[in-house]
Amino acid sequence: MNKREIAFIGSGNVAWHLARAMDRAGHTVSQIISRKEEHAFELARQFGAYYGTDLSRVYDTVDLCLICVGDDDLESVVTSMPPIQAVVAHTCGPKAMNVLGVKFRQYGVFYPLQSFSKLRPVDMLQVPIMLEASSNAAYSVMRDVADAISNKVSDVSSNDRLKYHLAAVFANNFVNHLYHTSERYLQENQLNFDYLRPIIEETAMKIKSLDPADAQTGPARRGDDHTIERHLKMLQDDPDLRQLYQLFSDRITKQFNG
């Protein structure tokens, strides 16, 4: 393995998991720069790395500078950074690579397709990492680092990455909203959401071995109009929820019985 030196901009959930995985894999994490000094310190102390809040202090001598900030903050961070010579990559799924081209000579995207939380351990080897680079030299550095932490590294263009990100909005953000929706429905009826946790887990685990089409069940899948009608009647005092139920039932019915 080519041992690489890496600086991080950002100290949130993504930086937390990537930096720790890279350190464990034998790379050197030498710097954490973040708006939140305390978070930078918490992460940097684990590797004896420099920490600070001043973007102008970013090392130009590292092999790779990873910008791990929220999608909305990427442009302003780039604007505030000096034009370093190191390879600079961002980790924002929905942001094009060329956001970095305005400032840096060698750049790329290093997108881990996962939802990270500091408190939850992640098996980084299973996390898909999507790479895109402005040059072979930049790619080589990023690939060394990515291969050291994940078994699922692939090359994905900005255009395709946007589509993966959009698909993940459906499979992650919108799925979570359905969890939230069923929780609120049960709370409004003084019932206990905890009873749904096992089926929520099983629904996701099935997708590890089954295609979603084969895993589809329920009244709309069976064409059971009687149950659908009764459910719609149960929701008659909540027009928004009724609309959501109707839309999903129509979509599933159309796919399987249409």
Add this chain to the structure above:
Amino acid sequence: MNKREIAFIGSGNVAWHLARAMDRAGHTVSQIISRKEEHAFELARQFGAYYGTDLSRVYDTVDLCLICVGDDDLESVVTSMPPIQAVVAHTCGPKAMNVLGVKFRQYGVFYPLQSFSKLRPVDMLQVPIMLEASSNAAYSVMRDVADAISNKVSDVSSNDRLKYHLAAVFANNFVNHLYHTSERYLQENQLNFDYLRPIIEETAMKIKSLDPADAQTGPARRGDDHTIERHLKMLQDDPDLRQLYQLFSDRITKQFNG
């Protein structure tokens, strides 16, 4: 433990898991009657139980007869059964208990809130089992059997069980439809759904320790109108999918930023 003797009507996913769990727990599964003789045989042979297809042959001497058939088939199965004296319970979430009152003297509902597949092992101890019974005597038999296989047995009325079932339609059927939706979107764009499997699993696993509201992320959660607009533009050739995206984004925006 009071050892109970149990007959099953049905040999599908629910009967498969319940009968095996009851046998393992020390109860006696003495009979499997099913439209599908081969399935009845496959299950019955595991306990040396009687198997067959004729509902008129159901044992009247068992402690409990569990009707594990599809929701749509329950009424016709009840109609075809003889009026046995044993406690008779069905396992259909959305069906009222009194469906059984027309024929049987002692009856109830034994509803395991989980999505079962024969090929997937289930930790039955963690499966919520919702009980309802027509009498204390019927309840006592059902409770003996339920407590032997699950740590999450509770008493739930037909009315509340209907609501749990409806909430599970959102958290299971509709969630799976979102998986299916993102898979088709990626396929239509010649992209690989496998990359989403880790984030799908993590999205569900987070709900074991977080409230759905706290786990919500994404552009609508952040009020990132710019990304939402771009996503809608990416979906402009697919009005149905665009409508689904818009509806979810509006709902999440309203909850968190409204």
